[in-house]
Amino acid sequence: MLYWKLAWQSIVKNKLEYLPFILAGSAAVALNLIIQLLIYSKGVKDLIASVSVIEMLSFGQVVICILSIIFLIYTYSFLSKRKQTEFGLFNVLGMQKMDLIKISWRQQLISFVLITVLGIISGLVFSKVLILLFMKLVGGNNFGLNISGLPILFVTIFFSVCFLCLLVKDVFSIIRMKTISLLHATKKGDSEPKNHWFLFILGIGLLAGGYYISLTVTSPLKAITQFFIAVLLVVCATYLLFIVASTIVLKLMKQNKAYYYQTNHFITVSNMLFRMKQNATGLASVSLLTTMALVVVVTTVSMFIGQEDYVNQQFPRAVILKKTNHQKNSVQTVHQLADKHHIKIKNSYSLEISSEIAGYLTENHKIQPLTDSSATSADGLSEIQFMTSKQFAKLTPSYQKLKTNEVYIYDRQGTFKEPMITFLNKTYHVKKILKRINGIPSEQPNMTHSMVIVVPSKNVTNAMGDIFNDLGDRKQAITYQNQLLFNVFGNSKNRKAFLKDLSQLPNTTVTDKFSTMNALKEFYGGFFFIGIIFSISFVMATGLIIYYKQISEGRADQQQFDILQKVGMSNDEVKRTVNSQIIWIFGLPIIIAVMHLCFAMPMIHKILQLFGIIIGPMVYITTFITIISMIVIYYLIYLRTSKTYYLQVSRKIS
Amino acid sequence: MTLLKVEHLRKEYRSRIKNNTVTALSDVNFEVEEGEFIAIMGESGSGKSTLLNCIATLDNPTAGMISLNDQDLTKLSDKLLARYRRDHLGFVFQDFNLLDTMSITDNIYLPLILAKNTIGKENKLNHLSKQLGIESLLNKYPYELSGGQKQRVAIARALITNPDILLADEPTGALDSKNSSEILSIFSQYNEQRQTILMVTHSSLAASHAQRVLFIKDGKVFHQVYRGNKTEQEMLLTINDAMTNLLGGIA
Numbered sequence: 035m036l037y038w039k040l041a042w043q044s045i046v047k048n049k050l051e052y053l054p055f056i057l058a059g060s061a062a063v064a065l066n067l068i069i070q071l072l073i074y075s076k077g078v079k080d081l082i083a084s085v086s087v088i089e090m091l092s093f094g095q096v097v098i099c100i101l102s103i104i105f106l107i108y109t110y111s112f113l114s115k116r117k118q119t120e121f122g123l124f125n126v127l128g129m130q131k132m133d134l135i136k137i138s139w140r141q142q143l144i145s146f147v148l149i150t151v152l153g154i155i156s157g158l159v160f161s162k163v164l165i166l167l168f169m170k171l172v173g174g175n176n177f178g179l180n181i182s183g184l185p186i187l188f189v190t191i192f193f194s195v196c197f198l199c200l201l202v203k204d205v206f207s208i209i210r211m212k213t214i215s216l217l218h219a220t221k222k223g224d225s226e227p228k229n230h231w232f233l234f235i236l237g238i239g240l241l242a243g244g245y246y247i248s249l250t251v252t253s254p255l256k257a258i259t260q261f262f263i264a265v266l267l268v269v270c271a272t273y274l275l276f277i278v279a280s281t282i283v284l285k286l287m288k289q290n291k292a293y294y295y296q297t298n299h300f301i302t303v304s305n306m307l308f309r310m311k312q313n314a315t316g317l318a319s320v321s322l323l324t325t326m327a328l329v330v331v332v333t334t335v336s337m338f339i340g341q342e343d344y345v346n347q348q349f350p351r352a353v354i355l356k357k358t359n360h361q362k363n364s365v366q367t368v369h370q371l372a373d374k375h376h377i378k379i380k381n382s383y384s385l386e387i388s389s390e391i392a393g394y395l396t397e398n399h400k401i402q403p404l405t406d407s408s409a410t411s412a413d414g415l416s417e418i419q420f421m422t423s424k425q426f427a428k429l430t431p432s433y434q435k436l437k438t439n440e441v442y443i444y445d446r447q448g449t450f451k452e453p454m455i456t457f458l459n460k461t462y463h464v465k466k467i468l469k470r471i472n473g474i475p476s477e478q479p480n481m482t483h484s485m486v487i488v489v490p491s492k493n494v495t496n497a498m499g500d501i502f503n504d505l506g507d508r509k510q511a512i513t514y515q516n517q518l519l520f521n522v523f524g525n526s527k528n529r530k531a532f533l534k535d536l537s538q539l540p541n542t543t544v545t546d547k548f549s550t551m552n553a554l555k556e557f558y559g560g561f562f563f564i565g566i567i568f569s570i571s572f573v574m575a576t577g578l579i580i581y582y583k584q585i586s587e588g589r590a591d592q593q594q595f596d597i598l599q600k601v602g603m604s605n606d607e608v609k610r611t612v613n614s615q616i617i618w619i620f621g622l623p624i625i626i627a628v629m630h631l632c633f634a635m636p637m638i639h640k641i642l643q644l645f646g647i648i649i650g651p652m653v654y655i656t657t658f659i660t661i662i663s664m665i666v667i668y669y670l671i672y673l674r675t676s677k678t679y680y681l682q683v684s685r686k687i688s
Numbered sequence: 689m690t691l692l693k694v695e696h697l698r699k700e701y702r703s704r705i706k707n708n709t710v711t712a713l714s715d716v717n718f719e720v721e722e723g724e725f726i727a728i729m730g731e732s733g734s735g736k737s738t739l740l741n742c743i744a745t746l747d748n749p750t751a752g753m754i755s756l757n758d759q760d761l762t763k764l765s766d767k768l769l770a771r772y773r774r775d776h777l778g779f780v781f782q783d784f785n786l787l788d789t790m791s792i793t794d795n796i797y798l799p800l801i802l803a804k805n806t807i808g809k810e811n812k813l814n815h816l817s818k819q820l821g822i823e824s825l826l827n828k829y830p831y832e833l834s835g836g837q838k839q840r841v842a843i844a845r846a847l848i849t850n851p852d853i854l855l856a857d858e859p860t861g862a863l864d865s866k867n868s869s870e871i872l873s874i875f876s877q878y879n880e881q882r883q884t885i886l887m888v889t890h891s892s893l894a895a896s897h898a899q900r901v902l903f904i905k906d907g908k909v910f911h912q913v914y915r916g917n918k919t920e921q922e923m924l925l926t927i928n929d930a931m932t933n934l935l936g937g938i939a
């Protein structure tokens with residue numbers, strides 16, 4: 035009973051450290067539980083792409099699990115420091131190490147029970163809200179959760195293992211404990227940090243390197259490999275610069291006597307000089323976590339928002355019928371089928387465009403057949419479709435006639451800039467490079483360069499099929515395929531039946547916007563959801579890291595502020611000094627993260643192109659909103675932190 | 689001229705857990721003339737530090753009045769108090785209270801900078817550091833100094849604003865006897881230059897450097913001894929006598 039009492043008293047006494055630990059722990063339990071519940075929910079099983087959605091959720095689960103462990107250990111290290119001094123005292127007062135272990139496991143059990151119970155309850159409550167959000171995002175319609183014991187059991191077991199690890203850690207530190215060193219929590223003088231110009235220049239160099247890669251990346255395919263190099267450079271640079279640059283800047287401030295010897299700057303600068311030394315790595319980690327949260331938001335939001343644009347580009351009309359031979363689509367048959375299913379067809383048009391040929395674009399703007407060696411390198415590879423000028427004239431009213439040696443070129447990537455183009459031993463003058471051709475559906479997104487060449491007549495491409503083969507080995511004659519595009523109106527049941535009948539037509543492929551959209555929505559919606567969960571956990575983690583750092587520093591700085599007040603600093607001045615110190619600690623990571631994000635944008639842009647997604651204004655708006663809400667969240671944590679800090683360091687006059 | 693006046697000063701500490709109060713000071717009355725060097729003696733727990741903290745405005749008295757230069761300190765707001773502390777008072781503490789994050793120079797400048805009174809700070813620093821023999825330490829940090837050196841720095845910090853009164857709480861409490869006597873003779877020197885000093889101590893040896901010694905017991909000023917033109921040795925004997933006779937011996 036005594037042990038239980040001592041264990042509980044110690045928790046209450048250190049509530050400044052325990053409370054956030056328990057809250058953060060419960061949040062981790064809740065998050066894990068929610069993802070588990072989603073994985074097992076009926077709604078997710080009913081989705082068309084349920085397999086990949088569940089895979090994605092499981093991946094999210096693994097990441098969240100790892101984050102939870104790291105996080106528990108990190109926050110616990112602050113607690114453990116407090117506990118050590120307390121245990122040192124107990125030890126001096128005559129308790130044996132065995133007794134301390136008995137107290138320790140009881141504390142561990144109490145916090146474990148608190149965390150799991152709180153976490154499971156809040157997890158169950160919030161899962162109702164989150165499944166609504168999730169289903170809205172993925173476009174599912176079954177909002178039911180079957181709350182089975184399995185997820186709860188999983189979470190309980192997972193966290194009991196985590197706490198067992200913490201307990202083992204505790205026991206080890208008790209066994210290794212030396213009483214004297216604990217009682218006199220050695221406060222050895224911290225020497226002033228030195229300037230490391232070499233590391234500073236190295237850091238700047240690495241950062242510039244990382245940024246340069248991102249700014250100059252050309253092809254989307256290269257972006258992926260270079261992305262990792264750039265990230266590595268920027269991560270190293272961030273750590274280096276936080277450690278070295280802060281000292282250099284502060285020392286320069288200090289050398290400027292006129293600046294330094296002002297009331298506002300004097301204490302802040304001399305404090306920060308020491309503070310940055312202890313905080314540099316922590317702040318660098320916080321900046322990187324914040325950057326990660328922002329990048330996750332930007333990419334997932336872009337995908338989620340971009341999918342619709344992307345589908346719309348692929349489908350100028352809701353349904354596309356493609357003939358696989360030379361014949362035309364029978365408009366009449368389509369209309370008959372539509373009537374049968376009470377479907378109205380509107381805005382229909384047809385177009386004729388060649389099948390794709392794969393070629394190799396040389397330096398002197400010549401299209402050459404692929405050889406084995408050129409096919410393996412991505413440079414110069416291009417997929418080309420042809421269209422007659424007659425067809426082009428139908429799509430583009432302000433059409434200017436082509437001469438026999440002229441072509442128009444529409445380059446989807448926008449990298450082609452030559453005045454001439456040569457194929458089949460004939461050189462054509464490029465009359466104009468088009469920004470777009472209205473009405474032609476865009477192709478499936480992929481990494482290769484692709485363009486449409488508008489030629490005077492079909493004759494000039496006749497020989498294409500013989501020399502150029504598709505990327506595979508099958509020889510294929512070039513065919514001009516007829517496509518029929520139209521919008522449909524009618525209820526969804528009729529529409530489905532109609533589309534089914536259409537797909538039974540001979541030599542015809544049918545693609546429609548609705549099913550493509552649904553499949554994509556499930557995928558990107560799930561992605562977006564995971565993105566939200568990740569960013570929330572990142573932001574929460576970073577906020578807590580800062581909170582803990584500040585609280586433990588507040589305790590250490592207590593004496594310093596006591597001295598300052600004795601020497602004549604008023605409470606207001608203390609408050610101002612505290613605020614200006616802490617605002618730096620909170621503000622700096624956000625500034626750095628936003629800067630990293632800005633420089634990463636070109637690269638993210640390129641990588642998203644691989645998924646056929648163009649970053650539009652909506653993405654910038656959501657990014658902006660994310661940054662603002664992040665600032666708001668940080669600001670709230672900041673207010674809480676500076677208040678707690680202030681209460682710790684200000685004199686309590688009785 | 690009377691510099692400091694303490695009248696019917698009372699200080700109670702109320703403990704929050706049990707509803708009882710500790711009366712640290714019950715009724716303290718005394719005056720300090722300009723240029724005096726006064727020591728306040730008493731047993732441990734007799735309320736010496738409490739008294740000094742009240743005068744230093746670091747603590748609020750429960751009742752009574754403290755005035756410095758006819759200004760009632762008990763009626764000032766927190767902001768004015770802070771200004772009052774840094775403009776008119778200088779402190780020296782038992783545990784030095786130097787800031788580890790600042791060089792010695794910056795520690796000494798601290799009150800001037802808080803008071804936004806930085807004109808001519810270099811001259812003041814030169815003057816004081818020469819008198820206190822700490823010129824060679826100015827670019828070091830507190831953790832590189834010995835106790836005696838730290839206390840000299842603390843004295844320099846206390847004196848750089850030319851305070852009306854120098855308050856010292858057990859300034860030699862953490863020092864060995866050699867350093868103690870050096871610090872005390874520094875006090876005597878400054879007192880000869882008409883610096884008013886109020887020092888709290890439980891050591892009769894330390895108190896023997898003062899011109900007047902007040903004894904406090906049971907929260908009151910119990911007795912006082914004037915040095916007149918006694919030597920330090922004779923003063924020490926007088927103080928010890930007073931303690932054995934009046935207080936029942938504590939030295």
Ligand SMILES: Nc1ncnc2c1ncn2[C@@H]1O[C@H](COP(=O)(O)OP(=O)(O)O)[C@@H](O)[C@H]1O
Nearest residue numbers: 701710712730731732733734735736737738739
């Ligand atoms: N902050 C406080 N809260 C409660 N009691 C206090 C406080 N400070 C001092 N006391 C009590 O007031 C009395 C006088 O203390 P103090 O002035 O520190 O004595 P001295 O400095 O002479 O040793 C003591 O009984 C002490 O316990």
Ligand SMILES: [Mg+2]
Nearest residue numbers: 736737738858
């Ligand atoms: Mg005392």
